[in-house]
Amino acid sequence: MDRTILDYLRRDGLLREGHFAYRSGHHSGALLDRDRLLADPQAASHMGYALAKEFFTDLVETVAAPSIWGAGLAQWVAYFLDPKAKIVYATPHNGEPTIAQNLDELIRGKRVLLIDNLIISGETLRRFDRTIEDLGATVVGMGTLWNCADQEINGHRVFGLLNTLYDAYPADACPLCNAGAPPPITVPY
Numbered sequence: 001m002d003r004t005i006l007d008y009l010r011r012d013g014l015l016r017e018g019h020f021a022y023r024s025g026h027h028s029g030a031l032l033d034r035d036r037l038l039a040d041p042q043a044a045s046h047m048g049y050a051l052a053k054e055f056f057t058d059l060v061e062t063v064a065a066p067s068i069w070g071a072g073l074a075q076w077v078a079y080f081l082d083p084k085a086k087i088v089y090a091t092p093h094n095g096e097p098t099i100a101q102n103l104d105e106l107i108r109g110k111r112v113l114l115i116d117n118l119i120i121s122g123e124t125l126r127r128f129d130r131t132i133e134d135l136g137a138t139v140v141g142m143g144t145l146w147n148c149a150d151q152e153i154n155g156h157r158v159f160g161l162l163n164t165l166y167d168a169y170p171a172d173a174c175p176l177c178n179a180g181a182p183p184p185i186t187v188p189y
């Protein structure tokens, strides 16, 4: 992974190392400041580039995000694909992430990459994937800065950029627990 990204996370205090328990039941050695993760455009562009590189050969036509947090990252990912992809993102409608109707043509029959800033339980992307596929897209994969859920969602591979450094594990397979680390700090999400 690009060293610049890790330097940025450490320099700006966006990464806390330790032993953490998430609501999904997974444990990890990392806690990210999800609110400020994409606050620095230079770092956001590096992270978007790294994600684009991972899906470079998947012929992505549209990058879709289920939230405004994912949308910021999706802009960079789409920009660094070649040819550049289009971007669509959901906006909340009656509490559900909804795709505006006039965006259908960017999804129907297209090869779509789903991007979110973080995947915590995986539930948001699981539902969003169904929405996108119901609109007639082929979902080619899912990318995120960090994945705390399963490595596959609805049969699609999930790539978490920071997982190569800080993976998440089911509690009963947590290497920190197994090594006798102090009990995890509970994260409220």
Ligand SMILES: [Zn+2]
Binding pocket: 019, 027, 028, 171, 174, 175, 176, 177, 178, 184
């Ligand atoms: Zn643990």
